[in-house]
Structure formats: structure tokens, C-alpha cells
Amino acid sequence: MSVPAGTVAGADDDHRKRPRRRGAALQTAILDAVLAELAEVGYARLSVERVAERAGASKASLYRRWPSKVELVMDAVYHVLPDQGAPPDTGSLRGDLLAMMRAVAEQLAGPAGQALGGVLSDALGDPDKARRVRAYARGTSQVGMHEIVRRAVARGEVDVAALSERRLETGHALLRHHFITRGVPIPDQVIVEIADEVVIPLLRLPGAADR
Amino acid sequence: MSVPAGTVAGADDDHRKRPRRRGAALQTAILDAVLAELAEVGYARLSVERVAERAGASKASLYRRWPSKVELVMDAVYHVLPDQGAPPDTGSLRGDLLAMMRAVAEQLAGPAGQALGGVLSDALGDPDKARRVRAYARGTSQVGMHEIVRRAVARGEVDVAALSERRLETGHALLRHHFITRGVPIPDQVIVEIADEVVIPLLRLPGAADR
DNA sequence: GTTATAAGAAACGTAGCGTTCTCTAGGAGG
DNA sequence: CCTCCTAGAGAACGCTACGTTTCTTATAAC
Incomplete structure (x- = not known):
């Protein structure tokens, strides 16, 4: 049974199969996820939970850095x-x-x-x-x-x-x-x-x- | 035991003791409640539930008129x-x-x-x-x-x-x-x-x- | 190797959303 | 007066997301 090339690539992209990111790498991934969600759903419909999912991070990791959605988004926007x-x-x-x-x-x-x-x-x-x-x-x-x-x-x-x-x-x-x-x-x-x-x-x- | 004047006034103001408002009277009460909440907590923290409580109306009465918070607030603001x-x-x-x-x-x-x-x-x-x-x-x-x-x-x-x-x-x-x-x-x-x-x-x- | 801790996942209790249901007040019409 | 209709009030529902906590463990530093 041959495995399609796409499937292999997908497996590589599954963050649960890759090492945990730490510090700046994780922060960047989170901020990138914010910008992507902002572009897709706008500010009003953006949720911290969805950002965390998208970044492949836990909500607790986000809340360790930013106390609320507005600050998360401010950092993401001002950063870019x-x-x-x-x-x-x-x-x-x-x-x-x-x-x-x-x-x-x-x-x-x-x-x-x-x-x-x-x-x-x-x-x-x-x-x-x-x-x-x-x-x-x-x-x-x-x-x-x-x-x-x-x-x-x-x-x-x-x-x-x-x-x-x-x-x-x-x-x-x-x-x-x-x-x-x-x-x-x-x-x-x-x-x-x-x-x-x-x-x-x-x-x-x-x-x-x-x- | 003497009842303070304020208490008596409060009883009169308890909407559950007064007749139901209908139509325009109810709408005005709701819009007034929106403006009061807006002034107290701002837009972000304003909730439809709190507005309904404040107006002494049921949420269903609000949703019969306005499909969402933003439209409720738009009407209240533009109306005033x-x-x-x-x-x-x-x-x-x-x-x-x-x-x-x-x-x-x-x-x-x-x-x-x-x-x-x-x-x-x-x-x-x-x-x-x-x-x-x-x-x-x-x-x-x-x-x-x-x-x-x-x-x-x-x-x-x-x-x-x-x-x-x-x-x-x-x-x-x-x-x-x-x-x-x-x-x-x-x-x-x-x-x-x-x-x-x-x-x-x-x-x-x-x-x-x-x- | 050990140690400390950040990260991921899961679970929690809560608030508010938008909806539905029941009861009944209130208005319209006869 | 009565009847009928329906808007209004209150309660409850299932759901989402919030902000938090707990547990496990990956990871970096030494």
C-alpha cells in the first residue's frame, strides 16, 4: 500500500508529532495565528480558543503571556x-x-x-x-x-x-x-x-x- | 417598624408590580436601558442579558425586535x-x-x-x-x-x-x-x-x- | 545524569448567547 | 360584557468561549 506524498507532508505538519516549541518560537507561532484569524474572521469573531488551536498551543500558554484578547491582538498587530x-x-x-x-x-x-x-x-x-x-x-x-x-x-x-x-x-x-x-x-x-x-x-x- | 420612604418608592418602581408595557413604550424602555448600560460599561462589556434585566423585559422581547447586540445598540444610538x-x-x-x-x-x-x-x-x-x-x-x-x-x-x-x-x-x-x-x-x-x-x-x- | 519549568492537553465553573416553551396580560373587535 | 389573538415576561435549554486549574512531560540548562 503506497502512501500519497500529500499524506506524508500532512503528518509532518501535525504539531502534535513535532517537538514542543518554546519561548520566542512559540510566541511567533501564536502571533502568526492571531494575524491569520484576524484576516479570516475579523476582530469581533476572533477567539482566543481558536487562536490557540490554530497555533497548536494550549490556552494556558497564551494566558501566560497575554491577560486578554485585546492585548494579544494589540501585540500581534503592533508587532507586524x-x-x-x-x-x-x-x-x-x-x-x-x-x-x-x-x-x-x-x-x-x-x-x-x-x-x-x-x-x-x-x-x-x-x-x-x-x-x-x-x-x-x-x-x-x-x-x-x-x-x-x-x-x-x-x-x-x-x-x-x-x-x-x-x-x-x-x-x-x-x-x-x-x-x-x-x-x-x-x-x-x-x-x-x-x-x-x-x-x-x-x-x-x-x-x-x-x- | 417604619418603612423608609425610599423603600416605598422602590416598590413602586418594581416593574413586576406594574402592568406590562407594549409596543412603543416597551421599545423606548429598552433603548433607554441600552444607553444607560453603554454609559456605564461601554460597548464591549454591554450584554443583551443585562439590558433586558435593566429594562425589565424578557430577552425574547429584545430578540423579537433586534437580531443582535450591534443592531440593538445601533438603533439606540442613532435614535438618540x-x-x-x-x-x-x-x-x-x-x-x-x-x-x-x-x-x-x-x-x-x-x-x-x-x-x-x-x-x-x-x-x-x-x-x-x-x-x-x-x-x-x-x-x-x-x-x-x-x-x-x-x-x-x-x-x-x-x-x-x-x-x-x-x-x-x-x-x-x-x-x-x-x-x-x-x-x-x-x-x-x-x-x-x-x-x-x-x-x-x-x-x-x-x-x-x-x- | 538531575533539576526546574514551560508547554500541551484536559477539565472545570461561569457568563452570555440565541432559542424555545409556558403562562397570561392586554388590546382589538364584536 | 365576552372572545380571540398575540406580545410580553420568565424560565429553561444547549452551546460556545472565557479564564483558570491540574497533571504530565518535553526541553533546556547544568
Whole structure:
């Protein structure tokens, strides 16, 4: 009796036949399982039990690391997002802005977007968690834009006096607004409009203190 | 043995001692209970069972009207928000804008804000529900702003050519952005900054098609 | 080899879900 | 007044998932 090649491969993939993973390897497997479940069923229908099954881990192993679903998902999502380092320098304000906003749109189309509402909602009941979610949401807005305008100022494209926190927030705010009101994917045309009709003209205005 | 006045009042409030409510009266009681629970425990921790208890109704009565928690909460929240009618006419673009944004900030500080993330998250799994949530979120942005700029154009404060959907969305987007990144209440100074530094200058720019 | 402990599996008690069933209050109509 | 219909209240059900505990043992370190 010949054994099909597929069956052999399947047996190899059965985690119960393989050694136990420990530490970082297990953590990675769990976080990967979270992302896969998030993509398949969304945040609301994601369950810790299903994640554990999918990761071939015991629930106790998950609860040893994360006290609740929201924290598990936060770690998985924040772990997979790119570092909030400097956006690419394209040589122009417009180029930098478009690159950054396209990256943000891509994030909203992925696990971060999937989890956005649910994480916010689940985190609201606890001040520490809410603080963490908000700080993260703020961070992704601020760091990129601050670097982009720093460069634009250095290039002489923008006057420092035109800058204000409200103005710097506008690009991210409009992307998230589109996400909430129309879902994903965010069309590139919308991104271009946000840059060309809103953010760039704003940053080219006279000082924010003038009206 | 004297019975405290509070106890007597409590007995009167015991719904099991009062006639059954029917139809609209029951519906109102249920929706009121939702709003109270939302305010006390937020969306994530709100349960249909607790709402039913609080309303002095049976779960079956709730499920006869609403198939799930998200729809129950959507109805309660949308029911209590003001009609999306015309914002007050203050005589100036700035006045109208500030009035509208203050109203939106107030909404975000109430049940609508409490439910925002959770409803979005729960609705994402079902295309019809997602559509409804998104349409509502869009509606609250569009109607007010369209009326405000129509008046501003009529007053000669704004040139039609300056208008674009992206620009009209900016106020609402920034308020929601503040909600997500810093919570509520939204300080009035922030509202004023959004109007004076962002929305009004944007609407006073040359045509959106120009860059 | 020994030791310590993290990992996997199973089981537990609980809460809430969504549903069903029974009884009856309440309204409509005659 | 009566009759009829059904919505409403309360209770119970089976199920899922939660968060926790217990037991066994694989695994790493020494």
C-alpha cells in the first residue's frame, strides 16, 4: 500500500508529532495565528480558543503571556507594523507625503485596520489599555509627518510658521475617515486628492496663527 | 417598624408590580436601558442579558425586535442622535462651522462615541451592517458641511471652486481623529484650531483643482 | 545524569448567547 | 360584557468561549 506524498507532508505538519516549541518560537507561532484569524474572521469573531488551536498551543500558554484578547491582538498587530522610523525621502514634500499615506492606507487594509475598532472598543474599559491604544494611534500620525515637514522646511518648500499640530494631523485623519466611512481598499485617487487638495495647500499657507 | 420612604418608592418602581408595557413604550424602555448600560460599561462589556434585566423585559422581547447586540445598540444610538437636519445659521461660515463641530464633539462624548469602535468592529463581519454603519458615519459628515458651505457660498464667503469632498470631510475627520488618539471630551480650543487653522483656510483657498 | 519549568492537553465553573416553551396580560373587535 | 389573538415576561435549554486549574512531560540548562 503506497502512501500519497500529500499524506506524508500532512503528518509532518501535525504539531502534535513535532517537538514542543518554546519561548520566542512559540510566541511567533501564536502571533502568526492571531494575524491569520484576524484576516479570516475579523476582530469581533476572533477567539482566543481558536487562536490557540490554530497555533497548536494550549490556552494556558497564551494566558501566560497575554491577560486578554485585546492585548494579544494589540501585540500581534503592533508587532507586524513597520517600525515608526523615518518615511522614505523622495526629494519632495509631495513625494514624501504620498509615500507615507500609501503606507498608512496599506496598514488600514491589513490587520491594523481589521482590529482598529474592536481594539479601541475593548480597550476603552481600562484606562491603561486605552492610553496605550491612543498613544500608538497618535504615534503613527506624528512621527512620519514631523519628519516629512522637517525635510520640507529644510528644502525651503514649507515655512515653519505654516505648521500646526492640527494641520499635521489632517492626512492621517482623512485616511482613517475614509476607512470608517467607506472601508478598504482606499483608492489611490483619494490619497492623491488628500495630498493635493488638502495637506499640501495647508502646509503652504501663511502661518497657522494667521487667519 | 417604619418603612423608609425610599423603600416605598422602590416598590413602586418594581416593574413586576406594574402592568406590562407594549409596543412603543416597551421599545423606548429598552433603548433607554441600552444607553444607560453603554454609559456605564461601554460597548464591549454591554450584554443583551443585562439590558433586558435593566429594562425589565424578557430577552425574547429584545430578540423579537433586534437580531443582535450591534443592531440593538445601533438603533439606540442613532435614535438618540439629533436629526441630520440643517445646522443652525449663525450668519457666518466660522460660526456655523464651530456650532456644528461642537455638536459633533458632544456626540462623540456621548453614546455614539462610546459605541463607535465596537459597532464598527461588530458590523464588519456582515456586508449589510457594515454598509449601514458606514452610510451613517458618512451622513453625519456630509449633510451638515454641505449646508454650511452652501450658505457660505451664498454669502460670498467662499468660492464654489474651492470646494472638494476631501476638504469638506476635514472637520469631521479631525474630530474623530482626536477622539481616537486622545479620547473625550474634545477641548473647545481644539475645535477652534480645527476651524481656524484648517477648515476655514482650506475653504478660502483657490479652486481645489488648482495646486 | 538531575533539576526546574514551560508547554500541551484536559477539565472545570461561569457568563452570555440565541432559542424555545409556558403562562397570561392586554388590546382589538364584536 | 365576552372572545380571540398575540406580545410580553420568565424560565429553561444547549452551546460556545472565557479564564483558570491540574497533571504530565518535553526541553533546556547544568
